[in-house]
Amino acid sequence: MRYSALQILKQGLTGNRRWERAWRKPDPKPSYDIIIIGGGGHGLATAYYLAAVHGQSNVAVLERGYFGGGNVGRNTTIVRANYGLPGNSEFYSHSLKLWEGLEQELNFNVMHSQRGVINLFHSDGQRDAAARRGNAMINQGDDAILLDRGDCRQMLPYLDFDQTRFPIYGGLYHPRGGTARHDAVAWGFARGADQRGVDLIDNCEVTGIDIQNGHVTGVQTTRGAIRAKKIGIVVAGNSSRVAAMAGMRLPIESHVLQAFVTEGLKPVIDHVVTYGMGHFYISQSDKGGLVFGGDLDFYPSYASRGNLPMVEHVMEAGMTLMPMLGKARLLRSWGGIMDMSPDGSPIIDRTGIRGLYLNCGWCYGGFKAVPGSGNCFAHLMATDRPHDAAARYKLSRFETGFGLMDEEGTGAQHNLH
Amino acid sequence: MLIPCPLCGARDLREFTPKGAAVTLHRPDVGAGLDAWNDYLHLRDNPAGPTRELWWHGSGCGAWLVVERNTLTHEVSGARLAEEEAGA
Ligand SMILES: Cc1cc2nc3c(=O)[nH]c(=O)nc-3n(C[C@H](O)[C@H](O)[C@H](O)COP(=O)(O)OP(=O)(O)OC[C@H]3O[C@@H](n4cnc5c(N)ncnc54)[C@H](O)[C@@H]3O)c2cc1C
Ligand SMILES: [Zn+2]
Secondary structure, three states: OOOOHHHHHHHHHOOOOOOOOOOOOOOOEEEEEEEEEOOHHHHHHHHHHHHHHHHOOOOEOOOOOOOOOOOHHHHEEEEEEOOOOHHHHHHHHHHHHHHHHHHHOOOOOOEOOOEEEEEEEOOOOHHHHHHHHHHHHHHHHOOOOOEEHHHHHHHHHOEEEOOOOOOOOOOOOOOOOOOOOOOHHHHHHHHHHOOOOOOOEOOOOEEEEEEEOOEEEEEEEEEEEEEEEEEEOOOOOHHHHHOOOOOOOOOOOOEEEEEEEEEEEEOOOEEEEHHHOEEEEEEEOOOOOEEEEEEEEEEEOOOOOOOOHHHHHHHHHHHHHOOOHHHOOEEEEEEEEEHHHHHOOOOOEEEEEEEEEEEOOOOOOOOHHHHHHHHHHHHHHOOOOOHHHHHHOOHHHHHHHOOOOOOOOOOOHHOOO | OEEEOOOOOOOEHHHHHEEEEEEOOOOOOOOOHHHHHHHHOOOOOOOOOOEEEEEEEOOOOEEEEEEEEEEEOOOOEEEEHHHHHHOO
16 A cells, blocks of 8 residues: 555545554465564665565565564664765665655655754864865765854754853764654565565564585574575664574674653743763654653663663753753663674674674664664675675674774774763 | 772762773783783673673872673673782
């Protein structure tokens, strides 16, 4: 069923009884050409592009819970292409372009809103760094505008500009950055993949990966064994556990990241604002809730909930930046498990096992990557050659030290990126 | 989360900085091959369950600790001085 304004009218007039399921609920077949492990944003997008671009429809996505129940439904939805290093720069640029056509492509309203992202800076040195980053973004073909203090005052009148610790000097403005509705992105890709013949199988946890003579042959799951010629691991925070089923040890540590939302308010914050010095960022959802977050809790974790000291820290940082925040009431907080890599950049690559492919290491920035990652991973799995935009996301860079992409220059410690 | 520092007693999480898996205690020799350094710097068991980590009691006694903790429940089951561990 195609979604359109006319369809809404038609369904509304017939009591909304005739809407079809957005995707089928098939039982697993005994074998597929390609199995994707993990039904988050990246897994679903991979399946979609395998079918839509590469004509592969004998594909299954196996999800241990429900589709979209992982990080893709837990993130703070910021979409941007403001990376500085070669490798990341072209990849996120590619992904943002896919975002810009995504709703037409999927015939699904993902509520992509290019409201602009503003990264604040608080010293002359930071201004120089912001200018340099802005130039890198412009060289990549994306957009960046350096704002001074006066511009920021006009656009963000609610900030405390004269706070003594980190007075606001200006900001780097990325007009094409913004947000999207996280669940809708998962649903849109799921529906698109299903329409092209992909089997989406939920409540199906992969418990083993079968390998014969260095070649994958299939998986063991809670719904039985399923054979496959190619298998992609796309399980975010659970990457180490699933890769261990194939005898691999990954350069990944899993960490919890928390986020928060207030009660719904009238429109007050028009952009995405990031306050790096306070480890704080904020935007307002279309429902009106102020959505904000901060840093990792910093210790490895598989519990999808964090501790109170980080809650307190985020609230404090928010209050120093925009004291008006104190008037809002916090509605909910939650956590998700991040696949932290040693250089803060992701991995989209083959493995030492033939037919086994790996997509992980997205740290806390993988939502904006959903279309780009799916597109590039599908390309790799279908053609056995890396997509140009993701050619530097090699697993071997950690072994050789060649091609590391440490965007923040914090060194090889997983929790510092 | 309380961490039982052997020198200071049970203290609040906020006094500590986590560094990650305790493998970082065992630094390879300068001449050890790429594999050894890759293991040390990058690769992690990253278990879902009991784990051993390095934590620094920076706002307390300043000691480095090896903390035993469960990554699924956040339960802390013990801590000892890293120097004892490294010397052993
Ligand atoms: C609080 C928070 C805020 C964030 N904010 C942003 C942001 O503003 N911008 C941004 O770009 N990114 C952000 N991120 C990061 C982003 O959400 C993730 O990088 C991205 O969603 C990860 O990819 P995914 O969607 O495929 O992961 P997931 O949705 O977690 O998908 C992985 C799936 O694999 C499944 N799985 C695991 N093990 C198995 C198994 N054995 N068998 C079968 N299935 C399995 C899981 O159930 C899960 O559904 C944020 C994350 C969090 C937690
Ligand atoms: Zn102490």
